[in-house]
Amino acid sequence: MISYAPFWKTLKRKKITTYILREKYHISPSILTRMKNNEYLNMRTVEDFCKILNCRLEDIAEYIPDE
Template sequence: MGYCQYINIYIKIYINLYIFYIYKLIRYVAMIVYNKLWETLKRKKISQYKLIKTYHISTGQLDRLRKNENVSTYTLNQLCEILDCELSDIAEYIRNSDSKNIE
């Protein structure tokens, strides 16, 4: 086996270990989910259309909320004011060990 083959094997092993390490880190990441937002909107009888047209919440922000992605505290504050609710009525912190509750 030549020197280049040893290097290639070493690189493959290193990459696999790196991917495994990243996977382990991701497994323990906690997240904030916005499932309660949709329930609160329904309870307050405010549609997503009304959020967009009347309250000028962008479709991009709503898309990020639907996907449980990062949104600004400004947006969360606006939603709390519009819905006259607490942050806990629209967002919830879930540890990754509880990830089965996300969907």
């Protein structure tokens, strides 16, 4: 499973709100909802987040193996 928990930590660390993502960077609320639910995002979206947040891929998502 892919978890976007690192994304939320990165947002907090960078002091960027979801409001800023929506208004300044035109990130769709549905993308943020999918991230909250750990649902699929295409790599282009993940890359966009890396650029916006000036961070690495592992600051956005992590793989959690099934047990």
